[in-house]
Structure formats: C-alpha cells, structure tokens
Amino acid sequence: MPTHPSGRGHGLDVPAPASSDDKAAARAVPLRRVAALFRPYRVQLAAVTAAIVGSAVLGMANPFLLRAVLDRALPERDVGLLGWLVSGMVAVAAVTSVLGVLQTWISTRVGQLVMHRLRTDVFGHLQRQSLAFFTRTRAGEVQSRITNDIGGMQAVVTSTATAVAANLTTVLATVVAMVALSWRLSLISLLVLPPAIWLTRRVARLRRKITEVRQRELADLNVTIEEGLSVSGVQLSKTLGTGAALTDRFTASSARLVDLELRSELAGRWRMATMTIVFAAIPAIIYLGAGLPGTAGTLSVGTVVAFTALQSGLFRPLMGLLNVGVSVTASLALFARIFEYLDLPVEVADPARPVPLDPARVRGRLRFEDVTFSYPDSDTAAVAGINLDVPPGSTLALVGETGSGKSTIAGLVSRLHDPTAGRVTLDGVDLRDVRLADLAAVVGVVSQETYLLHTTIRENLRYAKPDATDAELEAAARAAQIHDLITGLPDGYDTVVGSRGHRFSGGEKQRIAIARTLLRDPRVLVLDEATSALDTETERAVQQAFEELARGRTTITIAHRLSTVRDADQIAVLDHGRIVEAGTHRSLLHGNGRYAALAS
Template sequence: MGMHGLGGGGPLHAVWEQRRSRQYLEGGGKPSKETARRVWRVLRPHRTILAFALLLTGLGVVVGLIPPLLVRDIIDRAIARHNLSLLIWLAAGLVAFPAAGALLGVGQNYLNTVIAQGVIHDLRRALYEHGQRLGVDFFTKTPGGEIHSRLVNDLNAVQNVLTRTLSGLFVNALTVVLTLATMFWLNWKLALASALVLPAFALPVMSFGERTYHAITKAQEALSRLTQHLEETLTLSGILVVKSFGTRRREADRFRALSQTVRETQVRQNMVGQWLSLLVQVLSAFGPAVLYGYGGYLVMTGKTPLGTVVAFATYLTRLFNPASSLAGANTSLIGGLALFDRIFHFLDLPVSVPEPEAPRPLPVNSGQPVALAFHHVTFAYPGQAPVLRDLTFEAEAGRLTALVGPSGAGKTTILSLAARFYDPLAGTVSLADVPLTDIADDVFRTQVAVVTQELFLFHASLADNVRYGNPDAPPELVWEAIRAAQLEELVRSLPEGWDTVVGERGYRLSGGEKQRVAIARAILKNPSVLLLDEATSSLDSHAERLIQEALQRLFHGRTVIAIAHRLSTILAADQIIVIDQGQIVDRGRHTELLARGGLYARLYHEQFDPGLNPPAAAISAR
C-alpha cells in the first residue's frame, strides 16, 4: 500500500480525521481542578526560586506601604510643628523608600522571568519529546501548523500568564491584606467605610471568567489555523505547488480571511479586558467619594488629623487596583488555565507505539545480520478495513527479500510495520526472535535503517546529511560511504565539496542524487537490517545504474526487505514475496515465479516488452 494510505480512506475521511484530531487537541469546556494541579506540578521544580521571588515581592509590598505614612507625618508632625529637620528626613524617605521598592521590583521581575523561562523551557521540551513519541498515524491526520502552534503561540501566551498573572495574584492579595490592615490600624472608622465599597465592584468582575476563557481559546485556535496555512504555503514544497497551479491569489485570499479571523478574535479577547477595566474604573470612583466625604467631616470636627485622611487617600488608590485585579482573579486564572489546558491536551495524546516497560536485549550487535519475521500479522489503519491479513514470512539474516505487488497491495504497510512506525492489530513482528514491542526504541533504531520512497534531506551540508545517523563518524568513514554510494563525482563538482548546503529537502540535488545521499546515510549508519522503498522508475538509465551499484554495496552482508518498483533490481533476490490485497499470494526466486505464470509473471511481462531483453543488472544481498 502506498504512503497515501497512511492518511485515511479518501479526502472526506482525511478531513474528518483532521477535525477529530483538532477537537481532541483543543479539548472543550472549562479547565478543571486537575489543570490547576498540573500547573503546580509544572511549577514545583522551580519552587526555591519561586519562594525567593515571593519573598522579594512581600518586601516590595511592605516598602510600598511606608510612603503614605511619611506623608501623614509630614502634614501632621513636621509642617504642623514647623520641624524643618524632621521635614527633610521625611522628604528624603519619600525618595529612598520608592527607590528601594523599585530595586526590589527589578529583582522580583528578574526572578519571575527566570521562573517563566524555566517553565517554558520544560514545557517546550516536554511538548517536543512527546511529539516525537507520537505515532505516525497522528501526523497523518494533524496539520503541522496545529503542532507548531502549541510550541510557539501557546507557549508565548503562557509566558505572559506566568510573568503577570500568577505572580500578580500573590502581589495583589498581599497588597490588599497589608493595606487594609494598615488602614484599620490608622483609623478603623475610615477603613471600614473604605472597605464597604470593595464588594460594589468585586462582584461584577468575577462574572467575566468564562467569557475570558472562551475568548482566549478562540483567539489561539484562529492563530493556530493561520500558522498552519503559513507552513503549508510558504515552505519550499508548498510554494512550488502554489506557483505550479497559479493559485497565488487564491491562497492570498485564504490568508487574508484567516488573518481577519485572528484580528477579530484578538480584538474580542482584548475587549473583554477593556470592558472589565471600564467597569472597575467607574465603580472605583465611589471609594474616594466616600473617603473624602466622611474623612472631611472627621477633619472638620477635629476627630481625625488631615494627614491621616491624605494617607488614607493614598492607600485607597493603592487598594483599588490590586483589589479589582484580585476580584478578577477568576477571569485571569481561567484565561491562563485555558492556555495550559491546550498544552496539557497535547501532552495527553496517547502514544500508539509505546516504549516497552521492561525492554529485552537483542542477542546481536549493530551491523551483524539478523532475521526479521512476521508471524500471523493483521493490520488496519484507523477507521478502515484490514490492509494486511494473517501475514507470515521471514526475511532471513544476510539475505535480500523483495516485496512485489500491484499498487495498494500493502507493501509499504509491511515496511512501516517492520520499521515499527505502527504496531500490528494481531500477530507479532520480531527481530532476532524478539518481538519489536519488547525492544527499546533506541536499541531498535541502531539495528534498522529505513530508506523511504519520499526522500527527505535537511537544509544542511551534504556531509551533515550523510552523517545524520552517525554524527560522530570520522571524515574517512564519511568519504568511504560517499564513494560506496557513487557520490564521489557529485561531491567533487559541488562548489564547496561536501560542505555545500543542499537546500531545503535537498532541492539543489536531483532525484537520483538525493537517493544516493540517502543510501550513503544508511551505509554510514551500518545497520543490521535495511528497509528500502526503492523507486527508480522516474530516473534515467545512468542514474539508475549508479543507484544499483550503490545498492549492491549497501545490501552486502545485511538483511534487506525491499519494495521493488522496477523488477530489474530484484532479479537475483534470495526471496521474492508477491503481495496482493494484503496477503501473500506467491513466493520464491525470480525464475521459479516466472515459470509458475502467476501474478508475478504478469507484473514482469507488463513492465518488460517481450521483444526486449530484460536488464542484466541484478542485485544480491550476498
């Protein structure tokens, strides 16, 4: 079965799978208490720095309470008693304490940033590593932009939550408590009158939480779709399709529409906070009115000094902003948890190909030929009929096993199971008589190399691409692999030799050159088993000959399972397995299969005109 089979059973099925995947990623509803507990578990490794940051925050709040008391003493003691010396000291304090508070604020902001970046680093690493563990099935039904949005957009938004919301909650709570305590200490009557105003604006603020959650969720979803469109149409592969089909204007219109949606959702998200701010400002005007009215009466009747009322006015100004923020903690927390919820939903995605809890060792070393066997394997892609049914065969150690069959027969699926991109629904795939599900992934990957039909090269030098599977390989081994893959002439012709950057996906190289780079990469890795989806049908005869010579060296002394699109590459295979509709319909060597006149013979005669001599080139694993 071709690689297109990995994604589903047609366009409608693919769209449905993408929608289902997006729904799972996004989750729904309001974040639960479990989300809050998980946020604390994320913060817990940074609790020492967090405690120190909270200490600085507390000191900053205490220092901020002192200037109003200095103002009170300036009015009631220094000015009233004409004490110039005391006035100078108190005035100096109005400079020193705010400066100390600002210095503490710098330290607090630094520690908040360190904590936030540490948490973001932990989450970014967890998201990336979990994404690596997810099965191939997830990537076939999930747009790349959706994944990258978690790693970029959501984490950037979470950073704002960590540096502002979480630390702000502590600052605001401490400020409200200490400010109210100081106000009651100064004058309990004025403090009581001021405190009675607080619920007047606290209650409306608390109702904005769910609206904020939905506004943030919609904004992040819109940003995710925009990111997906960018990655599909402004990468090398995407832009080639856009230019080839002349759809630049259509894609620009789609981008404009998606960008407009982002704009609208961001405006709605921002306006939720703006309307809340407006409501708080209007309602908070009642506080000073009550204070100055009642406080003025107390001053006029001689029951309270003027400096105390002025200090109260300062405290009241300090009180309303943190009190309104604290009243809106529901809004801020739920909005922040909405972002964490999206990240946790991704981290909760199930791993379809899990690591074994108690891995078994392999009885072979890397590079030593080893048998790979299928035992009564049945497999189906999600939502589809079985692709493979009760499949049993063994690729003998050091031998070439070729898979032949019509398109859609299940050949690529066999290779995907052998590479453990998927696990079978029934039966087992084993390496050296050890089931693949019992082998640690890093151990398995050292034994097996995969050369797929869709070749991928990184935007790096040719040498770096060759040594990708063996980054510590010395230059002489890299050059030996390049020679074995028939790349020596190409390297000498490149402007910077093997240090020449091959471009995104190796775009600066031809199809045959890219395939030989992939072969060199496999040779340098020195695997025990090679899985090859060989595609040379689109190459000219010279490129095909070079690749066949490279494959001859790659196959030597290894267990090979190869899908043959050109029968000329497997005429001398030790075993040819003929696949049709997910089952083995015939097996044997070339001459045996040809003599039986079955499906293999029909495929062979369709490819080679009887009037022409079949190609003499043949590849053996020995």
C-alpha cells in the same frame, strides 16, 4: 491469531487532537496541574514571596510617615523630626525598588524555565508519537501549539504567581493600614469590592471564550503559511494558478484574527472602566465622610490625607489582582490545548523492560509470525496473516500492485507501526521488546519519499551519524554513486541542499538519502522503492553498490520494477494485504501465477 502479551499493538485508535479542537477548548484544566509546573522552583518562589512581603510591608510605612509630617513635623516646625521622616520616605523607596528588581529577575527566570520545560516536553512527546498521529494532524496545527499557544502563556506564566502574591500582599497590608487609620472610612472604601469581583468573573469568562477561538484561528493561519509557502506548496500554487486564492484565504484569516485580537483586548473594558470611575469617586466620598457631623473633628487632616493616599494606592493592586484572575481564566484555554498534546498516549513506545541489543552481535534474522496490522479508523487490515522467514544475510523482495501492503510490511520492520496481531522478531526477539534507538541502529531505511534537511550535504549525511569522519562520508557517498556529483559542485560537501532538497533532482536526492542510511552500516536494510527516482543507468550503478553492500546483511527490497528484484533469495507477492505467492524469480515464473502476470 497470537498477540503480543503487552497488547501494545492495539493502541492505534487514539482520536486525533487536531480534529477535536472544540473538545480541547472545552476541557477543564485543574489549577493544581498548572501550579504543579512551578513545584520544582519552590525555593525561588519562596524568595520572591519574601521580597514581595517585605516590599509591601515597607510600602505601608509611607502613609504613616506622611501623617507624622502633616500632623507633627510641619505644625511644630520640628526640622530634626522632618529630616528623619523625609529620610525614611527615601529609604523606603530605595529598598522597595531593590526588592522589586530582585523579585522581577527571579520571577521572570522561573517563568521562562517553566515555558522552556513546556516547549521541550511537548516537542519530545510529539517526537515519540507514531506516524499515524502526523498523518492525521496538520503540520501547522502542531507548530501553532508549540509556538503560539505556549507563547501566549508567557505573560501568565512569567508574572502570574508574583503578581498574585505582590498584589494580594499589598491589598491586605493596605487594608490593615486603612483600618488602623480609620475603620469607619475603611467601610466606605471597601463597599466597591463585591461588584468589582462580580464584574471580573464575567469578564474572565468572556475573554476565555475569545481566546479559544483566537488560538484556533492562529492554528489555521499557520496551516495556510505551511501549505502555501513551502517549496512544494509554492510549486503547486504556481502550476495551478491558485496564488491569488491562497492570498485571499490568508487575508481573510488574518482579518478574522485582527477582529479577535481587538475583541480579546476590549472584552469587558467598559465594565472595568466603570470600576475605575467608582474608585476615582471614593476620595471625594471620603472627604465628604470626614466632614459629616458624626465624624467632623474626630479625624485629623494628616489622617484624612494619609487614608486617601492609601485608598488611591489600593486601586492599582486590587485591579491588578482582578486582572490576573481574568488572564489566568483566559489562559486556561491555552493550557487545555497544550495538556491535550502532553496527555496523548504513545502508540509506539519503548518497552518497560527492553531486551539489550548489541548492533555488533546482531545476525539479522527476521521473522513475521501471523502478522496483521490495521491502520486507525480503517475497517480492513492493511496486511493480514503474514508469515515470512528471512535468514541472516539473505534478500527478501516484496512485489505487488499499489496498495497491496508492501510499505506497511517495511514499516513494521522499522517499528513505524506495531502489529495489531502477531509479532515481528529480529534474531528471535520481538521488536516491541527492543528500544527504538537500538532498533534504529540496526535497521536502515531508504524510502521512496526522500526528505533532506535545509542544510549542507555534509550535515545531511551526519544526521545519521553525528561523529562520522569525512572519510566515512565519502565512502558512503561513493557507495551510493553520488560522490562524483558532490565534488563537482562549487562548495562540494558544504553545498546547501535547499528546502527539502529541491535544489537537486529526484535521483540525486535519493542517492544522498541512500548514502545517509548506509553511513550507519545497518545489519538490516529496508529499501522501499529506493531506486524509483533513478534513471536506468544510475539505477544499475546503485544496484551494483547495493549488491556489494548487501553481503552479510539482511535486505528487504520493495520495487515495482521486477528487474531489480529478480536476484533476490526469495520473493513474496502480495495482493490486498496477503501473500499469494512466494519463491524465487525462476520458480514464480514457472508457476504462471500473479508474479508471472506482473512480469509479462
């Protein structure tokens, strides 16, 4: 069997991320990859760092000003010196406050831009995934990763870089100032660092494990909301009487989430509380040390007070630095889930060197050349050895029992899938060599499962062609035999269709979908049970519209009702993914084969 040279049809067996949460959670995320998210904002981060360093350096002036006040200005009653020292304190506070506001504004903006990029990158990448990905992934899981996981990163992404820089700079500057005041007292103060770092690492690992479990529980909660509160979900629960069971399921999931949130917030709190007590006890130790025989008389009152102020000021940035380490470690579980989606290979991708396709010049000749396709995780081919030649402007009808492969062939035409073997060509060009956007402009699809957006009829139609005029909308609606019904509504084309179009009947929704597709004026039409939800009279009217619109177009029609395909130029009968008969309605009836049996 011939295969496409790129071999792109063989990338369909990618494991579903939704079924591998544990693997995602355990996956290591290199910190350099997280840091790479901030690379485009180097200039802004440099400005923030400069503001942080300036603020930290200025802040260290206060203890020395305080020492001068206590040891010189007040004992000597030097009012002039006291005025200058006090003014210096106020000036330091004012400048550091301004620098703090500037730092917060820049860092928050950079963080929000990073989150914006993550959200858009994930959304755009998922848009490029094939249908196979979405059929095996829960919708609530996808939403949870975009909203909950990225939202959970907000504090880390927006403040981590600046918090590290600010706290680290403050700690270093404070330590230098402490050593400058008294290196002996500095040794006493810094003895607490090793146990603090050890405890922080243990707390970080604990919180990361809890975060992994919490995000999976949030995803389950989203799935319950998506399944239970959609129009279809509510309708199902009401008809089956499962509303109470769904509520219990949601309540249990929410209760587990409460417990996980508490555990996440309280993880290591007792350990960190111990460190707080130790830090609080250090000033007393300093006073004791200053009064010991070895140090008595060597330290002035101003030095001891200034040193104590520095040591107290060291606690906040030091604990902040340690807590940032905890937050970053815990957030790696979130980054792992997001990067897992970003690393998904695109199964149906745009070609590296696309062949230009001008919709105005497309003739519409379709060929299936020994095409075989297998769905992921399936041992049997959905279709195998398909050979078809559909001349421009002709009609091909695909008939057969449910599961015979009709919709799979339709999906290959619109590149919802790529062949596992063989190729599908349009005017001699392999569809895998055509940009997806160009192909969508040429191939129009109306499927048996109609999806309407929760907006007006006008906007639903314009979804296919945003620049369509009102006249074009009405022409497409008339062709689909839905214009009169729309104009009879109180708000006409501005009527909101409701969630998934449940405000309309199945036939009305399908005719709106038909109008939406026809608005693009495609050269190739794929009608996958497009009239299955219509009553006999409406189906006849829509069929007449299709016959008029199909002139000059290549049309592939899939239908169970043979009355809708009897006038097709050729009919292919499928059975278990293979073509068992092909011909016209008349010739197949005379052949007394599978088609004749279906017609009887």
